[in-house]
Amino acid sequence: MYGVTVVADASVADCADASYDLVVLPGGVPGADNLGGCAALEGIVRRHALGGGLCAAICAAPPLALARWGLLDGVKATAHPEFVDKFPAEVAGVDANVVVDGRVVTGRGPAAAMEFALALVDQLYGKGKVDEIAKPMMVRYEPGYAFEELNPVQWRCSGTPRVLIPVANGSEEMEVLVTVDVLRRAKADVVVASAEEVVVARHGTRIVADALLQDAAGQQFDLIVVPGGMPGVKTTLADKVELMALLKEHAAAGRAYGAIGAATAQVLEPHGLIGGSMKATTCASRADRPSECGSRVVVDGNLATSGSTGTAMEFALAVVEKLLGPEAAREVAEALLFV
Structure with missing residues (x-):
């Protein structure tokens, strides 16, 4: 979104026949909207979710992708404050940094990215792994900065x-x-x-x-x-x-x-x-x-x-x-x- 170029490991099309333990959708605009409009990705995520797979999205991606595909119906979820009103009535919007509801994890925005990622680690490996990772990284969950x-x-x-x-x-x-x-x-x-x-x-x-x-x-x-x-x-x-x-x-x-x-x-x-x-x-x-x-x-x-x-x-x-x-x-x- 701000000009940082990273090289993808594969194209979405290359992932169509693969299976994953977790699918994560990042936010950012227009990125999240582009993800939501990608039919190939929708098919991958829909199959993953309907098979009981763990799904996650952060920032604008919960409303612009997961909710757009109907995968948040009846689920509590959070999103960036500017996009919460994009949730349809079937989604219970929550004002929180991270929300875990069943097999869906959603995050509020950039400042919550670390907490969001560690919540995913918790879902995959348990709290012990979270502690193992967070301590040397000097993770702090409270917002705000000082020096x-x-x-x-x-x-x-x-x-x-x-x-x-x-x-x-x-x-x-x-x-x-x-x-x-x-x-x-x-x-x-x-x-x-x-x-x-x-x-x-x-x-x-x-x-x-x-x-x-x-x-x-x-x-x-x-x-x-x-x-x-x-x-x-x-x-x-x-x-x-x-x-x-x-x-x-x-x-x-x-x-x-x-x-x-x-x-x-x-x-x-x-x-x-x-x-x-x-x-x-x-x-x-x-x-x-x-x-x-x-x-x-x-x-x-x-x-x-x-x-x-x-x-x-x-x-x-x-x-x-x-x-x-x-x-x-x-x-x-x-x-x-x-x-």
Whole structure:
């Protein structure tokens, strides 16, 4: 919806004869409406649902797809507030982040995506697996964002902010996609630059970059954000001479930079980009790291860091606030239902 290109594993037509334990429909407009109008997909989902399969949809997809096909009749469901009135009378609309009713799971919108996904994990594997996943991701279910700011400075930005997000094989896809999405909603000019021509993220998502890293390295940006994810940050990004040279020049010029999760410890710290008394946060909290700060998102001068995948939306909104001001960040947060 906001220009992030991912490569599908297969076409809908290729899935017609396959069987699945779960079918999930994402939201977004016109995407959800296009899904609802796809006869081939309707046939797949209808057969799956009538056979007792688990179905799920989030944001605009519950009314524009599942309800459109009559698969929510007599079911309690939620959706994005702007689309709740699209539910037919046969659907009991509920104002909640996530609703599980029988073999149907629905989610409210972007800010509820993590809770929605974990509800699906619960349905498939049970609560034990949810806890196993959620804790290292630092998942927080409450809406709203905040960050700890030390040594406040005005981030340099003239006009539309230009933001570089370098990625590599093994980068954490949520940290990439959420950050890009939030910044582009704020009208930032975001360049996703890859260290390899084909980027396969940590959990198999194939991301199409806007540029190769060596081409982006010669440009100037207002903000550089390094997402985490292993082994991408350690074996590729941290060793990219052109990226590290750009980051060091960028930081020395007093421009903003940041990292999420493992990138703080694997990219910034080893290259002297967290120096002196600067404070940061990372996914691996260690008492013996002098720079370590326990907050989920920390801004220290021109440096912004956050703890793990579950903090990505908070991190992205924090850097929007630093670049464009609190009102711009709040406007994006409201659109995401993250208030």
